[in-house]
Amino acid sequence: MKVFPKKLLVLFTILGAFAAVIPLRAQSATQPANPTHEHVFLIMTDGLRWQEVFRGADASLLTKANNDNQPIDTLVRQYVRSSPQQARAALMPFLWGHIVPEGEIYGNRDTGSDAHVTNGRNFSYPGYSETLVGYADPRINSNDPVPNPNVTVFEWLNKQPGLAGKTASFGAWSVIADAFNRQRCGFTDNAGYEPLTSIPMTPRLDLLNHLKAETPRVWADETFDAPTFYTAVEYIEAKHPRLFYLSLGETDDWAHAGNYGRYLEATNRVDMYLRRLWEMAQADPEYRDHTTLILLTDHGRGEAPVEWKSHGQKIPDSKYIFIAAMGPGIPHNGEVAGGTPVTQSQIAATVAKLVGKDWNKQTPAAGQPLPGIQVVH
Known part of the structure; x- marks a missing residue:
């Protein structure tokens, strides 16, 4: 998918002061989504294993052989x-302290919960396409930057x-722009090292654009997660999209590099x-109580x-993922235990259902929405 250096060349940090600290709100019971007001934030982080999500750090991998000059102690x-x-x-304190208690998570194979991809390839572009269109397309068979021939649920919505005009996508990996088919999709589709120019320029956005352009690059086709995230924050504050997509990549990059410490930090x-996204939503009257957060990965x-460093068809277990909302x-x-398996192909229809639309009627090949989603009719 990307170019992976053997050693860390640079450590890039965007100051966390860009985001305010806002008290979290909790819902005491499931409230149906109101499609006329609902917002959906779909977040993906590349290649994050279900094992770390459900078990935490693997102490056996915290060795000098699996780290790059990092303080193991x-x-x-x-983390241990x-x-x-x-x-x-x-x-992952926010996932386990707020998302899971106030929502649900699938994919803990230790308790019999099965979440997996259906594309059979177990690598990035096929996983992103499956998530966004709702089915596996055999034509998406590489990570080459080829515009997606399929209409994504975001493009249709x-x-x-x-x-x-209420949709936007951001990705650390440049190929995310192709997964949405920038030439056709009709909304802001910012990815890789590109500057964001579709909103009025602010001092913070100007700084982010310069940092992306001028910081030494570890990966030729992917930025660090921080500039991607904070660029997306600038867009949310300016445009208040109802449908927002964010793809982060360092979890995959550091794993491929065999750097477990950096992988945990990512x-x-x-x-x-x-x-921070949730805090932003709860601080904004437009988003508060009308925002759904969905988190998953493109492959395991x-x-x-x-084999924790790798994935693909030769590693069958890399089809297993997690899905949280x-x-x-x-x-x-x-935390869902046992039950019927869920798949990556169900995400597109879930996004559509939350805003009152039927993706399965539009795209019969797509997976059905995740079970139990409640909306006001």
Whole structure:
């Protein structure tokens, strides 16, 4: 998918001061989504294993061989705990402290919950396309930057009454622009190192555009997550999209590089970004109580001690993923154990249902919405 250096060349940080700290709001019971007011934030982080999501850090991988000049003792203190429940909460505190209790999560294979991709390829572009269109397309068989021939649910929704002009996507990986087919989709589709120019320029946005252009690049086709995230924040504050997509990539990059410490840090930052998005939503009257947050990954990875670095058809277990959601219309099932398997192909119809549209009628090949989604009719 990308170019992976053997050693860390640069460490890039955007100051967290860009986001305000707002008290979180909790819902005591499942409230149906009101399609005329609902907003959907779909977040994907590339190649994050279900194992870390549900078990937390794997202490056996916190060795010098799996890290690049990082303080192992510090990583152990930060992420290693005596139980999987404590370890996963240390790694992703917002996911386990707010999203799961107030929503649901699928994919813990230790408790019999099955979430997987259906494309059979178990790598990035096929996973993104399956998520966005609702079915696996055999023509999407590489990570080459080829415009998606399929209409995504976001492109279709952007043309529906009340939703036109209310859609945007952001991705750290440049190919995300192709997954949405920028030439055709009709909305802001910002990816990779591109500057954002579709909203009025602000000092912060100007700085972000310059940082993306001028910071030394570790990966030729992908930025660090921070500039992508904060660029997306600028857009949300300016345009208040109803349908928002964000793809982050460092979880995959550092895993491919065999750098487990950086992989854990990237995972922890993803959780921090989720919290900040939710805080933004709860601080804004337009978004408050009318925003659903969905989190998943494009593919899984293999097992430790070696195959955790990789994924693909030769690693069958890399088809297993996780899916988490919180917001109006999302059942309060918490951590789902056992039950019917869920798939990546169900996300597109879920997004459409939350805003009152039927993606399955438009695209019969797509998977059905996730079970139990409640909307006002």
